[in-house]
Amino acid sequence: MVELGKKLFFDPRLSRSGGMSCNSCHNLSMGGSDNLAASIGDRWQKGGINSPTVLNSSLNIAQFWDGRAKDLKEQAGGPIANPVEMAFTHDLAVAMLETIPGYKQEFTAVFKKDSIDIDQVTTALAAFEETLVTPNSRFDKWLKGDDSAITADELKGYELFKSAGCVACHNGPNVGGASFQKMGVVEAYKTAHTAQGRMDVTKSDQDRFLFKVPTLRNVELTYPYFHDGAAMTLTEAVDTMGKLQLGRTFTAEENAQIVAFLKTLTGDQPKFELPQLPVSGDSTPRPDPFAK
Amino acid sequence: MVELGKKLFFDPRLSRSGGMSCNSCHNLSMGGSDNLAASIGDRWQKGGINSPTVLNSSLNIAQFWDGRAKDLKEQAGGPIANPVEMAFTHDLAVAMLETIPGYKQEFTAVFKKDSIDIDQVTTALAAFEETLVTPNSRFDKWLKGDDSAITADELKGYELFKSAGCVACHNGPNVGGASFQKMGVVEAYKTAHTAQGRMDVTKSDQDRFLFKVPTLRNVELTYPYFHDGAAMTLTEAVDTMGKLQLGRTFTAEENAQIVAFLKTLTGDQPKFELPQLPVSGDSTPRPDPFAK
Numbered sequence: 001m002v003e004l005g006k007k008l009f010f011d012p013r014l015s016r017s018g019g020m021s022c023n024s025c026h027n028l029s030m031g032g033s034d035n036l037a038a039s040i041g042d043r044w045q046k047g048g049i050n051s052p053t054v055l056n057s058s059l060n061i062a063q064f065w066d067g068r069a070k071d072l073k074e075q076a077g078g079p080i081a082n083p084v085e086m087a088f089t090h091d092l093a094v095a096m097l098e099t100i101p102g103y104k105q106e107f108t109a110v111f112k113k114d115s116i117d118i119d120q121v122t123t124a125l126a127a128f129e130e131t132l133v134t135p136n137s138r139f140d141k142w143l144k145g146d147d148s149a150i151t152a153d154e155l156k157g158y159e160l161f162k163s164a165g166c167v168a169c170h171n172g173p174n175v176g177g178a179s180f181q182k183m184g185v186v187e188a189y190k191t192a193h194t195a196q197g198r199m200d201v202t203k204s205d206q207d208r209f210l211f212k213v214p215t216l217r218n219v220e221l222t223y224p225y226f227h228d229g230a231a232m233t234l235t236e237a238v239d240t241m242g243k244l245q246l247g248r249t250f251t252a253e254e255n256a257q258i259v260a261f262l263k264t265l266t267g268d269q270p271k272f273e274l275p276q277l278p279v280s281g282d283s284t285p286r287p288d289p290f291a292k
Numbered sequence: 293m294v295e296l297g298k299k300l301f302f303d304p305r306l307s308r309s310g311g312m313s314c315n316s317c318h319n320l321s322m323g324g325s326d327n328l329a330a331s332i333g334d335r336w337q338k339g340g341i342n343s344p345t346v347l348n349s350s351l352n353i354a355q356f357w358d359g360r361a362k363d364l365k366e367q368a369g370g371p372i373a374n375p376v377e378m379a380f381t382h383d384l385a386v387a388m389l390e391t392i393p394g395y396k397q398e399f400t401a402v403f404k405k406d407s408i409d410i411d412q413v414t415t416a417l418a419a420f421e422e423t424l425v426t427p428n429s430r431f432d433k434w435l436k437g438d439d440s441a442i443t444a445d446e447l448k449g450y451e452l453f454k455s456a457g458c459v460a461c462h463n464g465p466n467v468g469g470a471s472f473q474k475m476g477v478v479e480a481y482k483t484a485h486t487a488q489g490r491m492d493v494t495k496s497d498q499d500r501f502l503f504k505v506p507t508l509r510n511v512e513l514t515y516p517y518f519h520d521g522a523a524m525t526l527t528e529a530v531d532t533m534g535k536l537q538l539g540r541t542f543t544a545e546e547n548a549q550i551v552a553f554l555k556t557l558t559g560d561q562p563k564f565e566l567p568q569l570p571v572s573g574d575s576t577p578r579p580d581p582f583a584k
Binding site: 010012013017018019024027028029030031034035036037038039040043044046220221223224232233234235269270271272273274275276277279280282286287288289290 | 302311319322323328329336516525526527563564565566569571572574578581
């Protein structure tokens with residue numbers, strides 16, 4: 001199941017163009033993100049929101065910035081059919097997979113069914129994504145009792161992270177991902193971005209500008225930051241968070257200490273062989289990225 | 293050197309947009325190609341010519357369909373700076389790499405120089421690409437004496453491949469890649485594609501429509517075929533080649549036998565862990581795919 005999901009994750013044939021895979025925007029060579037403020041979608045459309053990392057995403061309370069998918073399985077179907085992202089349809093994706101002998105065989109072996117359906121596709125994708133955890137960060141080692149795993153400055157950063165109140169939202173196993181919180185508590189967040197966050201899901205005005213708190217695991221790797229990708233560096237993100245969420249202006253030294261602490265949250269990245277994708281059959285539709 | 297080249301091969305920061313790497317069009321999960329008739333370039337521009345596979349490309353007489361690069365090192369700089377492809381510049385690529393501490397360290401360790409230059413970048417890329425060979429195809433095993441490595445039908449296909457004359461161009465260690473030949477010998481090749489082939493390099497009218505003979509190793513994986521990507525299946529490609537190059541119409545049975553033989557040329561695909569890319573520094577420029 002996981003091996004099948006891994007292949008699907010890397011397979012650009014799940015996009016209309018044949019040129020875009022899950023890994024395009026959740027690049028596992030780059031912290032499970034694309035390191036772009038807005039992702040590149042089908043026909044070079046601008047993505048609606050900063051791609052969150054797929055790493056440790058199984059630990060989040062829900063998926064997407066607005067939490068509109070309850071879990072990874074529900075999430076996985078989204079981008080495939082999103083006209084601004086992979087711009088395919090579930091029906092076309094499944095029909096395509098049915099024509100690929102190697103996939104047909106693997107799906108049958110895993111799901112014991114006569115035919116492939118989108119439920120199997122998203123189940124396999126989610127199973128692979130659940131393996132994308134990043135243990136053994138230096139902070140984890142420190143928590144487990146290895147005093148030498150972090151430096152004195154990083155420890156000061158951690159103390160400040162707690163005392164200043166960052167930990168109110170960035171807490172739990174994923175150092176975030178556990179709740180929806182308002183972007184701009186003390187001071188409003190200024191952005192040209194139109195996302196309303198959680199309100200887009202609940203339709204409740206109370207949920208305006210509430211976003212899922214991002215995980216801080218591997219945050220060093222997942223720049224730029226915020227739902228609009230506006231903060232290019234950790235220094236900038238920490239400064240903005242301090243001011244807007246906590247009403248506090250960190251000194252340069254404090255900021256640097258918090259940033260140093262945040263970099264201790266980088267864990268072991270997933271290690272696996274680049275997958276080889278099953279070859280298309282003669283009847284597999286040949287995608288045309290430039291079709292009118 | 294090879295490990296550094298592997299990272300560069302997978303690094304989208306070598307493109308203007310930050311979203312396109314060598315692996316985008318020479319996808320090592322898909323036979324070192326993108327399986328598209330024309331590749332997707334910067335801002336969704338249509339690529340000028342079908343992306344040839346990078347697999348075994350070190351065995352070719354020259355690089356690109358028109359042979360305008362004498363070797364992989366010379367080739368590697370092309371797409372980075374091609375405005376229709378990665379659309380970056382060598383200067384910007386090098387300046388970007390200089391700001392990434394992890395790269396800086398690796399380049400220094402490999403090249404023992406104070407600064408990075410494009411020559412180092414292409415040298416490392418070529419060193420990695422030289423490792424992308426695919427030994428142990430069933431045909432190779434048969435050549436080495438393992439009679440059971442190919443079937444009777446595949447053997448008939450091989451005999452036909454020789455007797456019909458395919459082998460006149462598709463020969464040598466790479467089963468092709470050793471010469472430039474005219475596309476459309478007996479009969480003209482009909483295409484709307486504007487490439488003139490070798491003539492674009494030599495400016496000699498004699499070289500009009502001469503293209504580098506593609507390798508047939510892993511040809512099962514590298515559809516669609518020809519410089520314009522017009523042949524979607526091996527069946528179609530064999531049929532067209534027979535008619536245009538040899539003046540011969542293969543029967544359905546003969547075609548199937550040749551196709552069966554061609555599929556014995558699929559070798560062991562390169563096996564390696566997905567590389568982890570060095571993280572950008574605070575001063576590393578953040579690419580904007582949508583910049584005006």
